[in-house]
Amino acid sequence: MNDHKQHMLTALKAVFIPALRQRGFKGSLPHFYRNTPARADFVSIQFYSAGGSFVVEIACCPPDGPAAGPGKGLPISRLNTTYFGTGRIRLTQEADKQAGEQWFSFGPRSYEPDQPIQPPAHYEAVAASLLPLLDTQAENWWASHQESHAR
Incomplete structure (x- = not known):
């Protein structure tokens, strides 16, 4: 694992995962459920x-x-988004929605020139950019699909 990814994981654990926990999510990287x-x-x-x-x-x-x-037949705790095929979506930043961009960038790719490690604030800002998407996209999407799950 490269250093950029390790710093991003640290930021996700410090910023994003606590927000998921506050919303009642369980699990660990990379999969969570509620x-x-x-x-x-x-x-x-x-x-x-x-x-x-x-x-x-x-x-x-x-x-x-x-x-x-x-x-x-699997317990909820064993499921993750990969089980749902086309019944899943990716969160995306509003500015990138038009272009269909769904990737959150934090560092260079393996085929790009090396870049120095950024200060922790850089990775924390990427993680923090996910927080409003939980409310504006995720919670709204889950609620809109609740009707299809009513029994």
């Missing part, structure tokens, strides 16, 4: 294989798990 009476919500962080960026995916299912598909 049970509610109406549904189960999921958040996953996926780092780019070449480094330097990551995406945040969200999904949800009925509170007792998916009725069909690869995750059927």
Whole structure:
């Protein structure tokens, strides 16, 4: 693992994960889940294989798990966003929505020239940029999909 990714992980643990915990999420990097009476919500962080960026995916299912598909019969704590195929979305910054950009950049990719490690504030700012998206995109998306999970 390169140093940039390690610094990004540290920032996510300090900034983003506590915000997930405050919202009732359990789990550990890269997968988190939350049970509610109406549904189960999921958040996953996926780092780019070449480094330097990551995406945040969200999904949800009925509170007792998916009725069909690869995750059927698994406990909620064992599921993550990868079980939901097209039933998941990626969070994206509003400015990047038009271009379809969904990657949060924090450092160079393996095929780019080396760059010096940034101060912790750089990585913390990337992690902090996710916080408003929990309210403006994730919570709204989960709530809008709650109806499809009503039984």
